[in-house]
Amino acid sequence: MKILLVEDDVNLREVVQRSLEKERYIVEVAPDFRTGIQKIEDYTYDCILLDIMLPDGNGLELLEQLKEMRKRENVIIISAKDSLEDKVLGLELGADDYLPKPFHLAELNARIKSVIRRNQQNGEITIKYGNIEVFPDKYRVQVDGKELDLNRKEYDILVYFMNRPGRLVNKNTMAESVWGDHIDQVDNFDFIYAQIKNLRKHLKEAGATPEVKAVYGLGYKMTMD
Incomplete structure (x- = not known):
């Protein structure tokens, strides 16, 4: 399973990457909006972890472009912006889940497994x-x-x-x-x-x-x- 982590906080990015790699995921990272778009255009992922507040753009705009590309990646928004408006807009734009910061790595891993199971395995555990x-x-x-x-x-x-x-x-x-x-x-x-x-x-x-x-x-x- 391959994951793209779009996150500008270098410390959080490294911690999440190490944690997910221990769970046997292939993890690619993008520190900003531009890199995130390039990777999404060029590659396919099982799940995208997407921060909203990026140094050169808004993660929700990236989500809109993902929708326009008709790509079907699972998307979990991870953001310090825990407003109802952002949650609703993100879900309307096609995000599968919304996890506010700070979060426990165990919960993030559980959310990833849940959306992949729901969308790739029809909800089945096996x-x-x-x-x-x-x-x-x-x-x-x-x-x-x-x-x-x-x-x-x-x-x-x-x-x-x-x-x-x-x-x-x-x-x-x-x-x-x-x-x-x-x-x-x-x-x-x-x-x-x-x-x-x-x-x-x-x-x-x-x-x-x-x-x-x-x-x-x-x-x-x-x-x-």
């Missing part, structure tokens, strides 16, 4: 496809009720596909979500192909009914065809 079941809160995978042991990146790739069953997945977009935005600077994707190859092997050996199939020249698709 993700199911065929005979595969993923338990995101515990980072566990079962095939036909039996535990499947995966390394971290294999697990992250599986979750990415499980949230998009039957959909063609562009390899670049998937790689950005699992490895972070800096992935576009690498010379080749050989290490990614190796992780996908290992994941496919583990699923086959476990008797999984879904299969990750390569679509030549385009990407991959998890399907039971």
Whole structure:
């Protein structure tokens, strides 16, 4: 899962980033409005944590532009401005939640899991496809009720596909979500192909009914065809 944190307070930004990385999220940061817009235009995120009061713009304006781009990222506003007007406007512009500062990191993590579960998993605690079941809160995978042991990146790739069953997945977009935005600077994707190859092997050996199939020249698709 990949998160964008748009926050100008360097101390809070570092604390939140470290906390979320411990929860196994890929965290990208933007210290101002301009950087936030650039990242949103160029990349896709599972959740955006958005401060309203930025040094070069208003976070609500960024939320408006996100809506105009027709992007569907989950958005949680985190702001010291705890006014009813800002809450209502933020939610009307498409934010999924509003968390006033100061906040506990445990509550922020719970809010992130909640909006992702609500919007990507239809409110379910687990993700199911065929005979595969993923338990995101515990980072566990079962095939036909039996535990499947995966390394971290294999697990992250599986979750990415499980949230998009039957959909063609562009390899670049998937790689950005699992490895972070800096992935576009690498010379080749050989290490990614190796992780996908290992994941496919583990699923086959476990008797999984879904299969990750390569679509030549385009990407991959998890399907039971």
